[in-house]
Structures are given as structure tokens and as C-alpha cells.
Amino acid sequence: MELIPRPKLDLAPGAVHLPDWLDLAAQRDLLAACREWAPGMRQQRLPNGGVMSVRMVCLGWQWVPYRYTRVLDDGSAVLPFPEWLGDLGRRAVAAAGFAVDYRPDIALVNFYDAEARMGLHQDKDERSLDPVVSFSLGNTGVFRFGNTENRGRPWTDVDLRSGDLVVFGGESRLAYHGVTKIRPGTADPDLGLSGRLNITLRVSGMD
Numbered sequence: 001m002e003l004i005p006r007p008k009l010d011l012a013p014g015a016v017h018l019p020d021w022l023d024l025a026a027q028r029d030l031l032a033a034c035r036e037w038a039p040g041m042r043q044q045r046l047p048n049g050g051v052m053s054v055r056m057v058c059l060g061w062q063w064v065p066y067r068y069t070r071v072l073d074d075g076s077a078v079l080p081f082p083e084w085l086g087d088l089g090r091r092a093v094a095a096a097g098f099a100v101d102y103r104p105d106i107a108l109v110n111f112y113d114a115e116a117r118m119g120l121h122q123d124k125d126e127r128s129l130d131p132v133v134s135f136s137l138g139n140t141g142v143f144r145f146g147n148t149e150n151r152g153r154p155w156t157d158v159d160l161r162s163g164d165l166v167v168f169g170g171e172s173r174l175a176y177h178g179v180t181k182i183r184p185g186t187a188d189p190d191l192g193l194s195g196r197l198n199i200t201l202r203v204s205g206m207d
Contacts, residue, residue, distance in 0.1 A: 011145045011156050014131075014170030016096040021165035022135060027191055030088075031137055034109055034197050037079060040072075041111060053116040059085070059107040061204050066125050068106070068204060081105050089201040092133045096167035100130060104201040112141060112196040118179040120144065120151040128205030131169030135200075136160040138193035140186040146176035162187055 006019035060081030
């Protein structure tokens with residue numbers, strides 16, 4: 001519990017950071033679900049031959065750089081997107097002030113160890129421009145939220161702690177963003193997570 005609560009932060013027009021949005025009980029519930037999905041986590045290989053430092057598992061649709069598919073490399077089906085996670089996403093979008101009938105059908109679950117990073121990128125492989133919802137669990141990550149034109153400045157760096165929520169849509173829906181650093185040892189010991197998990201919800205627009 002923060003001695004002085006952290007305030008809501010507008011990262012840019014249409015991009016909102018809501019600190020401590022998930023209480024400890026909700027974080028534990030989300031972590032328990034992530035552990036059920038974790039056996040499917042893999043490091044994605046990029047078209048240039050590089051390998052992403054985060055480990056990822058997808059629900060609903062499998063993200064394969066830079067597209068989506070319904071099947072995994074071994075031909076098996078992608079894990080289903082649970083309705084309760086969609087409900088959580090709708091609550092998050094409403095809390096951030098968006099008036100939209102939010103129906104996410106994609107979740108990307110990323111695990112960051114102390115050395116993992118996520119380069120600046122746009123979430124532009126979806127056909128829908130409905131908001132992106134992002135939940136953080138575990139160690140603090142330094143989140144860089146940039147502009148919609150390129151990977152250069154201006155950008156805003158913010159510490160995302162366990163339980164924090166970020167929602168971005170509208171004119172910031174295609175903003176470049178990434179994770180530049182993980183702060184080891186910053187997770188609440190009561191959560192029981194070593195590392196950082198990020199759960200990102202999106203609307204594919206493909207069904």
C-alpha cells in the first residue's frame with residue numbers, strides 16, 4: 001500500500017496510466033491464470049533472425065511476426081480467450097474513460113526476466129483500432145510511451161508496478177511503445193512472482 005497514492009497519469013491524448021488498479025487479490029487471480037497458460041510460452045523468432053528476449057504465450061489468436069494465426073507451429077489450436085478476461089478488459093477500458101463496447105479476443109502474455117526488453121513498436125497487426133489494455137504483474141518495468149510517427153522523441157518513461165493498468169486508444173492507438181528496463185526485486189513478496197508478467201488485450205477485428 002502506497003503511503004501517498006500515485007495519481008492517474010495521462011501519457012498522451014488517449015493513453016492513460018492507472019496505478020494500483022488491480023488489488024493484491026486480483027493480481028493473484030490473474031497470476032494463477034498465467035501459470036496455467038505458461039507451459040505454452042516461447043521466445044518468438046523475428047524475420048531478421050533475431051529472437052525476442054521475452055517469453056510469450058497467446059490466447060485467442062497467435063501472434064507470429066507480423067500477423068495472427070489460429071494455429072501453433074505444431075498444428076495445434078491456440079489457447080482460447082476466456083470470457084472473464086474480456087470482462088476484466090471492459091472494466092479497464094471503462095475505468096480509463098473510453099466509451100466503447102470493448103470485445104477483446106486476443107491476449108498476449110509476456111514474461112520478462114531481469115534482462116528482457118521490448119523494443120519500441122506499434123500494435124498495428126490488428127484490423128481493429130479499439131483500445132489496447134495492458135496489465136502488469138511482478139517486478140517493475142520501465143515503460144516507454146512514444147509518438148505515432150517514429151521511434152524517436154517525444155516519449156514518456158513511466159514505472160509500471162504490479163497491479164498497474166495502461167489503456168491506449170484513439171489518437172494514441174498506434175503510438176510506439178516498449179519496455180526499456182526491468183527493476184529486479186521490486187515485486188511484492190506476497191504476490192509470489194519472480195520476474196514481470198504483462199498481459200495485453202487487443203481486438204483483432206478478424207471475426
